[in-house]
Amino acid sequence: MSDFRLQVFQAVARHLSFTKAAQELFITQPAVTKHIRELERSYDQRLFERRGNRVSLTEAGQLLLRYANHISELHHQLAEQLHTLHDTTAGRLRLGASSTLAQYVIPPILPGFQARYPRVELTMHIGNSEQIADALLRGQIDLGFVEGQVKNRDLHYELLLHDELVAVRCASAGKAPVAPLSLEAVLQHPLVLRERGSGTLEVLEFALRAQGIRLAQCRAAIYLDNTEAIKSYLGAAPECIGFVSVRAISKEVAAGQLEVVPVQELHLARHFEAVWVQGQPLIKAAQRFLSYAHLEFGTPVNNFK
DSSP: OOOHHHHHHHHHHHHTOHHHHHHHHTSOHHHHHHHHHHHHHHHTSOOEEEETTEEEEOHHHHHHHHHHHHHHHHHHHHHHHHHHHTTOOOEEEEEEEEHHIIIIISGGGHHHHHHHOTTEEEEEEEEOHHHHHHHHHTTSOSEEEEESSOOOTTEEEEEEEEEEEEEEEEOOTTOOOOOOBOHHHHTTSOEEEEOTTOHHHHHHHHHHHHTTOOGGGSOEEEEESSHHHHHHHHHHOTTOEEEEEGGGOHHHHHTTSEEEEOBTTOOOEEEEEEEEETTOOOOHHHHHHHHHHHHHHTOOOOOOO
């Protein structure tokens, strides 16, 4: 039912790039250009301004984008309700996950879910916890997974599983296991930290604040937006210490590339949580996915209303 030309238009409008739209849709750039020209001829309006490498929406393009988004949402709502009539789980499911969850927790359970519910079309948006919350409130995703301390009153949070942050550094080859260090000694090192808005940084900030320490007092070597980058940086900077999920470093610790540094007086337990819009029932595919995730992680299933 959906006009593919409108999907192409939405992709170009989303990226403001014909090249990136082509990559997203797995078609060629000339094909993207062809579809946009057909739409422009159909409506007798220019939809994009092209100035060198820069692309922007015209007034007509902005109007069409509003209607195209509305048409797309109506189409998916119709599909959801039609599948509900036959009590089948199918249709679109837009997941969102903060980067630690998106890299180490959610992907391993996706193939099993897809095997059980092959008619569900899965996508996953990746960002930090703040960005996932924003995507939920904008209606861009159906179900999110985040970590962190700060909560949004317009969202409902539910425990998914427990996690722990650990201090980690480049491994000292051939040396004995690392002796626990005082928090003061750890904070003498340059710190490799996650970016502002990440749940990982929030947990560290709250824990330090409980010890009467502000993060601004610490010496940060760099802020990075994902755990893989932090691990790579630590491998090349033996003087630095970073803080990452214990789930993210098992391979590197086993290979002798990184080592965990026990820190006295600092406990960095946290929760991974499922999150959705407060007062808004989850669509059936999201309910099925959340139930499946709880089953895989061995945590209690709650009411998804």
